[in-house]
Amino acid sequence: MQRRHEKSEQTRELILATALQLFVERGFFATSVHDIRRAAGLSIGSIYHHFPSKEAVARALYNDLVARMTGMVESACSGHQTVRDRSRAVAELLCQATLESPALVTFVLHARHREFLSDAPPVCSTRPFELMQEMVRDGIASGELRSMDVVSASLALFGGVIRLIQLALDGVLQRPLTDYLDEVLEAGWRAVVSE
Amino acid sequence: MQRRHEKSEQTRELILATALQLFVERGFFATSVHDIRRAAGLSIGSIYHHFPSKEAVARALYNDLVARMTGMVESACSGHQTVRDRSRAVAELLCQATLESPALVTFVLHARHREFLSDAPPVCSTRPFELMQEMVRDGIASGELRSMDVVSASLALFGGVIRLIQLALDGVLQRPLTDYLDEVLEAGWRAVVSE
């Protein structure tokens, strides 16, 4: 019975992993359920046994990946005290994730979810982004960052890094992502640091 | 004969305008040619007379809008000498365009063209972005900006503003876009200014 459950869980994960790859490669609408079936080596029936619809696959994927990214950002934050160190840790984490699991980052950060997930909240109002904003809020309160609007400060501090990642995912960077990170991060810091 | 040509051109423009609105509202794949037909008050035959395929409509739209945005950025640049003034003019222009023609900016800046235009170059390697990068290159050469990598500097200077516009288009800003612009722009400037 435990065995059965594990097997079922494996199939579910296979469906999600296959769908993620195809959604990122071709987009949600250009991927049919039959494409997923073929790539996963399963049958249509099996897929519809695990998920009620194609949209439900995307929804499960979205929730799983946002949760994973939330955990990553939380652990990066908790290892440091100052905003300076925390923001660096988060930025490095995002870049590392982009290199190691581009599909994850692409789907969370780069896909237009509203186009296919009728009720998904915009990515930017999701937990990982909230954490980054809280970090900035704390930094302003403690005086480590200059006194300015929290949203503006978040954009100034992380805007460059996020754009950097978007460019990397679009494949338009000539040099490796990490070559730019330090300079962009340092610049973001100059933009918001007190004095 | 001139009249006929004008009428034909009008129909073409109507198709493009209608398609733009629907593509931005629901996305390319969630918009069928019949949706465009219905919204434009035309027949399928008329649409296929002007464009060989739905993809061709999107392609024409993409080229038209990138050209329009190129013109806007060029004229914003040409009115000023320093990078400081130019970058401000471009940022203000982008924000103004976002408010006045959100569909234009959404389609150019915010859509995943590669998903439906097989051969479209990434937006970031498009003329308006080249212009912004040239501006930064000049600023570094003249000493107005600190000596750093051109791509990193572009990201640092404009990353916040572009992210700001993305948030505005996603509808997640609580206050009007223009409320944030000055602070984000000023922060981007601190990030790259010499000294």
Next chain:
DNA sequence: GTCTATAATTTGATAGAC
């Protein structure tokens, strides 16, 4: 140039055997 009617495929999803 614009229309209606329709062809040819593909799509998301279901039924029911095993």
Next chain:
DNA sequence: GTCTATCAAATTATAGAC
């Protein structure tokens, strides 16, 4: 739980009258 066979609807695109 997994499979095959199949459906109904929607999709892109074409044909041919006017």
